[in-house]
Amino acid sequence: MHPVDYASSDEFVSLYREHHRWLVQMLRRRLNGNAENAADLAHDTFERVMRSESRVAFAEPRGFLTTVAKRLLIDQSRRRAIEQAYLETLAARGEDVESSPETHVLVVEALDAVCRMMEQLPPRVRRVFVLAQVEGLPYLEIGQALGISVQAVQRDMVKAWQHCYAVLYA
Numbered sequence: 001m002h003p004v005d006y007a008s009s010d011e012f013v014s015l016y017r018e019h020h021r022w023l024v025q026m027l028r029r030r031l032n033g034n035a036e037n038a039a040d041l042a043h044d045t046f047e048r049v050m051r052s053e054s055r056v057a058f059a060e061p062r063g064f065l066t067t068v069a070k071r072l073l074i075d076q077s078r079r080r081a082i083e084q085a086y087l088e089t090l091a092a093r094g095e096d097v098e099s100s101p102e103t104h105v106l107v108v109e110a111l112d113a114v115c116r117m118m119e120q121l122p123p124r125v126r127r128v129f130v131l132a133q134v135e136g137l138p139y140l141e142i143g144q145a146l147g148i149s150v151q152a153v154q155r156d157m158v159k160a161w162q163h164c165y166a167v168l169y170a
Contacts (some may be wrong), residue, residue: 015061016046018101023065030073041076045069082115083108121160128153129160 020042027038045068057064086108090099099107106167118126124146131142132153139153146153 008024011058012050015049015058019061019065019094020046022062023069026066027069027073041069041072044072063093078115079108079112082111086111117164120167121163124148125156125159128156 016067023045024035024038027041027137028035031037031041045065048068049065053065118129121129127146131137131145132139137145138159139150143150143153
């Protein structure tokens with residue numbers, strides 16, 4: 001069965017009818033009473049369930065809906081933090097840099113994708129990658145700072161680049 005089949009199925013309609021109100025209320029409590037954001041997240045949750053091939057949503061609906069909604073909340077929080085950091089960086093530049101709304105959305109989406117990609121790396125590999133690519137430190141200094149050999153730095157960089165390649169081109 002394809003995910004699209006759930007959208008037209010009586011089973012999905014029943015899932016939505018039986019649990020939508022409960023999900024909105026649960027999200028509203030988590031969002032300090034923000035009804036509009038709760039309704040948006042509930043919609044996004046059901047949309048994700050509709051596209052999912054998992055049958056768990058129908059076997060354990062509230063648990064599955066809660067898990068999907070929590071993941072969406074985490075994604076939303078991360079995206080807001082990224083957007084805030086981007087805006088603070090623009091403000092710190094001291095220039096009147098006014099980007100179009102489209103550019104703003106594209107930059108935040110790109111930064112979010114990079115953050116998600118980096119979060120998938122083991123902590124040391126991520127640290128090595130950031131020190132080399134963002135801070136511009138040479139491998140010897142990275143090794144000294146982290147107490148590892150230059151060969152370990154090189155191996156970590158290879159792992160990081162392989163991961164980046166796999167995410168982008170796989």
